[in-house]
Amino acid sequence: MYERDISRRDPGCVVFLLDRSDSMKSTWVNSHETLAQGAARVLNEILLELLFTSQGEPGKARHYFDVGIFGYGIRPMAGGEGVEPAFGGKLAGQPLVALPDLRDNPIAVRETPSVDVGAPPSRVPVWVEPVHGYRTPMCQAVAVAGAHVYEWASAHPDSFPPIIINITDGMVTDSPYEGANLEEWAQRLVNIQTSDGPVLFFNIFLSPMAANGVLFPATDYGLPDPGPELFRISSLLPPPMIANAQSTGTMVEPGARGFGFNADATMLVRFLEVGTKVDVRD
Amino acid sequence: MSSHGRRLQRSRPAPEQAGPAQLGWALLVIAAALIGGLAAATLVHTSITIAVIVSVVAGGIAVLATFWLPARPPEAGAGEPAEEDFGRYPAPRRRQAPSAQPPTAAQPPQALRAVPSASFASPGADPTAPLPAEPDGQARGGPPAGNQTVVQLLPLPPQPGHAEPPDVPWWDSAQATPPAPSAGAKRAPAPDLSTYLASTFIAQCPRCGAFRLDIRRGRNGWDFRCEACESTWTWQPGTPWPPVRVMPRRRRE
Numbered sequence: 272m273y274e275r276d277i278s279r280r281d282p283g284c285v286v287f288l289l290d291r292s293d294s295m296k297s298t299w300v301n302s303h304e305t306l307a308q309g310a311a312r313v314l315n316e317i318l319l320e321l322l323f324t325s326q327g328e329p330g331k332a333r334h335y336f337d338v339g340i341f342g343y344g345i346r347p348m349a350g351g352e353g354v355e356p357a358f359g360g361k362l363a364g365q366p367l368v369a370l371p372d373l374r375d376n377p378i379a380v381r382e383t384p385s386v387d388v389g390a391p392p393s394r395v396p397v398w399v400e401p402v403h404g405y406r407t408p409m410c411q412a413v414a415v416a417g418a419h420v421y422e423w424a425s426a427h428p429d430s431f432p433p434i435i436i437n438i439t440d441g442m443v444t445d446s447p448y449e450g451a452n453l454e455e456w457a458q459r460l461v462n463i464q465t466s467d468g469p470v471l472f473f474n475i476f477l478s479p480m481a482a483n484g485v486l487f488p489a490t491d492y493g494l495p496d497p498g499p500e501l502f503r504i505s506s507l508l509p510p511p512m513i514a515n516a517q518s519t520g521t522m523v524e525p526g527a528r529g530f531g532f533n534a535d536a537t538m539l540v541r542f543l544e545v546g547t548k549v550d551v552r553d
Numbered sequence: 554m555s556s557h558g559r560r561l562q563r564s565r566p567a568p569e570q571a572g573p574a575q576l577g578w579a580l581l582v583i584a585a586a587l588i589g590g591l592a593a594a595t596l597v598h599t600s601i602t603i604a605v606i607v608s609v610v611a612g613g614i615a616v617l618a619t620f621w622l623p624a625r626p627p628e629a630g631a632g633e634p635a636e637e638d639f640g641r642y643p644a645p646r647r648r649q650a651p652s653a654q655p656p657t658a659a660q661p662p663q664a665l666r667a668v669p670s671a672s673f674a675s676p677g678a679d680p681t682a683p684l685p686a687e688p689d690g691q692a693r694g695g696p697p698a699g700n701q702t703v704v705q706l707l708p709l710p711p712q713p714g715h716a717e718p719p720d721v722p723w724w725d726s727a728q729a730t731p732p733a734p735s736a737g738a739k740r741a742p743a744p745d746l747s748t749y750l751a752s753t754f755i756a757q758c759p760r761c762g763a764f765r766l767d768i769r770r771g772r773n774g775w776d777f778r779c780e781a782c783e784s785t786w787t788w789q790p791g792t793p794w795p796p797v798r799v800m801p802r803r804r805r806e
Contacts, residue, residue: 275738281738417723417724418723421724424727428732428734428735429732429734429738459724459727462724463727466733466734466735466738467734519768520756520770520775521768522755522756537767
């Protein structure tokens with residue numbers, strides 16, 4: 272399992288579930304960013320990283336991935352509380368977007384200060400904007416995204432299994448949803464599979480305090496709520512991603528799961544780098 | 554009878570409820586038989602009394618055969634009510650038939666052609682459930698009344714090309730076994746992790762001994778920063794880890 276390379280014939284699928292509840296307005300300690308702003312910024316960086324990975328010729332992106340972002344909480348487009356695709360601009364409303372389309376349709380290209388001293392500011396594309404409001408309908412997010420992931424897996428039976436990464440900071444507020452609680456919805460999600468294995472479902476819990484954060488733990492021992500539940504519904508890290516973690520200097524133990532708890536922005540970046548990196552070939 | 558079938562019933566009229574037209578036809582047949590019997594008695598020189606009796610009996614039998622026997626269901630015996638199968642419903646009470654026009658051989662019972670099969674095509678319909686009451690208050694799906702003809706409706710066969718209903722949720726469909734890989738599918742070997750634990754060590758701050766480190770890839774290896782004491786250092790894979798001194802007092806948290 273999880274041995275398939277990503278190629279244009281057998282592309283991959285990465286789906287992000289982005290918490291857009293009211294609590295995402297909290298500000299990270301030692302930062303001027305809210306959780307919503309930090310999560311959106313990191314997501315945009317990861318999408319750009321995926322584009323770099325998939326760059327065949329300069330200025331072009333190969334169709335190595337289909338990407339989806341589903342926001343849950345406030346719905347900027349439809350209004351009210353619920354789940355909806357989080358892309359803006361021309362991609363608004365689209366559940367899954369091919370990388371070439373993603374490359375060509377950012378909401379904006381903005382200048383950000385460079386991390387290198389003295390270097391000119393970087394121009395980075397933006398696909399997701401930070402918003403927050405309402406509660407945390409996480410079960411509904413899994414249900415909505417699961418339908419699209421299922422369709423994708425049916426259309427790509429030989430691909431690396433879809434990767435779903437849930438970024439949240441709060442307790443689920445809609446469990447049980449349509450008769451199933453969060454663990455049951457997660458089980459339904461990982462029942463989707465390709466010939467290379469079941470769907471990978473990773474969860475990262477953000478905390479504005481950013482204290483005692485853990486990445487890829489092998490046990491939920493000592494974690495406060497909702498850590499144990501999120502740990503249980505998270506998939507085991509497959510060998511390629513253990514290798515990813517190893518290459519970034521993150522120490523993982525056997526049995527580590529795709530789970531982060533009390534994460535700050537740095538940990539979120541590392542988590543997404545490990546969780547979205549899959550070898551590609553032509 | 555299938556338990557999922559529903560019966561509708563329309564009964565024939567009782568003989569005593571025949572109208573004046575039927576009575577006139579009966580008298581006409583008997584009169585014709587009587588005339589024929591008298592004529593035959595004259596020709597063969599037999600007793601007129603016997604001829605009258607035979608003619609009246611023959612005419613009566615003809616009347617019965619014409620107006621009464623053809624309307625009875627084949628399984629019912631003459632003169633006794635049919636024992637009908639109503640499934641889980643109780644046997645209906647016989648009601649007096651309304652004074653309607655009796656069906657004739659040229660008029661097939663309406664219920665036999667009045668119920669289209671499409672009216673049961675709804676997937677959620679339970680054929681055994683009583684239907685809503687008609688405007689007149691009579692339930693169509695209840696026990697068959699005495700004035701109805703029995704027909705049996707069978708469930709529609711599945712439509713071609715629809716192995717399962719289209720509204721099956723994705724999580725039920727996802728329970729299936731994984732698809733077999735295609736012939737041309739290529740696999741990459743999984744990373745060799747057999748020596749992973751043997752070649753791995755737990756990174757620890759050399760200055761204070763803390764384990765919470767921030768790591769970034771640098772130009773000359775890996776750049777570390779201790780989140781407890783803010784100490785920074787660089788380490789290259791293959792080189793020994795700097796000696797560690799556990800000094801909790803140096804930590805700022």
